[in-house]
Amino acid sequence: MDIETVRKISEVARLHLTEDELEQLTSEMDELLGHFKSVQDIKPSKPGHAKESHYMHDLKNAMRDDSVVACDPEQAEAIRNEFTKRDGRYLTAPKSIK
Amino acid sequence: MKNPTHQPIVSAEENLHRKLSAVDKWDKEVKAFIEVYREDALKRAKAVDNRIREGKAGPLAGLVVAVKNNIAVKGKRLTCSSKMLETHRAVYNAAVVEKLIAADAIIVGSVNLDEFACGVDGTYSTLQRTKNPLDLERVPGGSSAGSGASVAAGMCDAALGSDTGGSVRCPAAFCNAFGFKPTYGAISRYGLSDLAMSLDQIGVISKDKAVMKRVFDAIRGTDPRDQTTQLADAMLRKKPAEAKVIGVPKEFFEGVDKHIAAGVKKKVKELEKHYEVREVSIPTLKYTVPIYQLTMAAEFSSAMNKYDGLRYGFTGDRNEELYSSFSKARDAALGKEIKRRIMIGTYITMKEFKDAWYSQALKAREVMKEEFASVMKDVDVLAGPAMPTGPWKFGEKMTPLEMYAADMLTIAANLTGTPAIVEPLSSDFKDGAIQFYGRHFEDDVLFGIG
């Protein structure tokens, strides 16, 4: 784990880290991942049939009928009230084209 | 502070007053509660008493319940103990909260947790430090720190927590209470803030096993708003046989404090009177911490993507360009442990690194599931200690790795989706607690052991 890789990770993760934080994380991640590396040693029960665990209990087909439940205007208002910056009913984010 | 003994509920109001007295007496010190819903609870208690008199009372009538503050209670603060959600109020009720209300329980307030449920002793909360009521110099366990502490201090009859790697069972054990994590999908997660979607389950803590069962029965079941609960109704309705054979994995005793190991083995010996007890081995248990840490981090990094600084009151700089506005807001509002997990989760799922890390973790998890399924063909439950140590003192330096290792006995239940129950070995928390794992959807079996 080197600091440049950690810097790249922080960009993908959208975390603005200082140089100090990057350095500290580099050594922390290095240590932690060094311990976690052992997962790579686990052999599948049937050789060549390594299956990845994605879901539990053979769940499938979570389907829903296409029916409408009217939105609660008070709830929508509560959601709007928590927009950090607003313009009327809109949320405002930084502009992309100046 | 002595363990409060269980007293029968005479009336909802009386019970609530007793619990609120405990809050008033102890919570300045213990700091389990983030918000006490005093007025609402009193109003509800009056209403519930009316329903009791009319003979219309629900199955949890008058029971006082505290709710971990990562479970949505409409109109109340939902902080997840994070700066990011410091001012956030839930706009809806979680499914379990709806069910508690429908069952006539009294929700007395929200209780503290590690930030976004990431922690093992409660110290990662950004709001307050919860103490163990049984020894105020020690941690109450985490991440459902307030759930364990409020139960131990008699501030509620039961508390809801969330359990991703042991976060209900750890505080239960440390606070000398019963703790229960159901089969994955038995209780709806609608309204539970995500840590790791395939590992999280809502659980219950109580000093009374029967009360814990009643609460579980009231909040479980299929919910169309959480599709992972599809099977809950059908499966939980099946009448399981009682447990006859107890398996004891030898791996469950590695790295455990001697006196706790001894206490658990003694308890198992007692159980031999009524059950066949066998030693078993589950080799992947050796890898349980890495498999969990990688799986959990990947899913957590996904769950945290919704926190971009545009909502929930935590502001980034609006004049910044988009990318830096996101990055700065997230950095400022999320704690160190959160960022660490996001970084690891991001790393192991990036294109270049995914095969070596995330894929491997998923394959390892599958192997663990297969091993468990194979072992559980011949035994009905597994037994072992709940936690490898008792609660440590505040200030005892623990590295992240040491913290993560504390989960090692509880994690496998989340990785495999099996139900697990934790029971104190005695009335002294220092003696530790025993833990039983069951088969999928045989949750009821666990309540009947011993």
Place this chain on the structure above:
Amino acid sequence: MVNVIIGLEIHVQLKTKSKIFCSCPTNYRDVEPNENLCPTCAAQPGSKPFGLNKTALDNLLKIALALNCRIRDSSIMQRKHYLYPDNPSGYQRTSKPIGAEGNLGTIRIREVHIEEDPGRYELREGTVDYNRAGIPLIEIVTEPDMRSPEDAREFLDELSAILGYLDVARDEPGSMRADANVSIDGGTRVEVKNINSFSGVVAALAYEIIRQQNVVRRGGKVIMETRHFEEASNSTTTLRKKETEEDYRYLPDPDVPPISVNRAHVAELGRKMPELPRAKAARLSKDFGIRPEDAWILVAEVEIANLFERMAKRAIPQKIALWIRGPLKKQLNYRELTLKRSGLKEEWLSELFGMFEAGEVSDKGMEQTLIALFEKKKSPKTIATEMDLLMTKDTKEIGRIIDTVVEGNPKSIADYKAGNEKALNFVVGNAIKLLKGRADSKLVRELVLKKIKEKK
């Protein structure tokens, strides 16, 4: 001659009452901003996706079948991670392919899958509206088989027709968005995003091809980038230069159990499929003996094809075909209306065509009646009568007016007899004017000539 390679990724909103993973209404264009919200589509802490909208999936399967896709046995929802203001959860739920290896004519379809629409983010204002977040979309990915903007236009025209026939996609402004990938002479592939109409695709491609050619001509290299289509100027601009592609860190969504496709159900959907444009065009051409190119135009909209078929039972098909693709389509196109939306009833159109064929109205009269039909929406016979457009049948009146005109223009008659054709046109024109265009021009000309001959 430049070698162009074009591939398209088309997103179309599926027609449903509720959103893909929650029960909020889908009428996002008709309500105030940030109105159709619930904890799920607003990605509130603790919210979860409800079950996948059955109708959305069925609508997608119908499109996949119409595109000759092989339907996969199972699929899963994945999370595609990126932070952007229109995306409240910080990831987009998008499925793995549900249909694959299909085709539309000669253009191969790589795959189709389902995904959720994000909200709307105005890049210039910075305003965000989450109403649209959670509308179900089908994404259709083609192989890079197109070789020109015209190829793309043809492809999109047929796709548009198919969607109209199936009636499973929304057809409002913004319901269709496309990303185009284009490269020239085996060079770097450029992606163009933010195209919100089929015509925009063609314009974007045309612009890009020229732009890339200019870059090369100036000695430069086309860089791999994502460009943004500007509708106002029909041009593309750089959005953000990327050295590497964005890493979306696709993960299976643990909250949504896998989709397992029911073979019997798919077969049932296949059986209930309507006759599609290509097949219909072939059949109309064969059964009614009309030209293939006319048939192709008629089948672009199923209501028009149906109109033709019903009318063709009672009159000469080729004539009807020409009338529909000519005067009728001209008026519809001018108003940017489909026949369906025009409100024009078949009985009126049939009546008008019959009147035209029978000579009851002139060319011009027919056109004027048709134009009025859009507003007045009643029997064309009534309209033509009210507007005094019916051809006069009164031979006496015609004869009288021709006499008047011939008598009144002796010089023109003399000029004509001297060999000046234009003089005759003048006289005939006068007669037609006096008859207010209500007499067949050929007949009037004949009668004028006859009268002139009589006058010796």
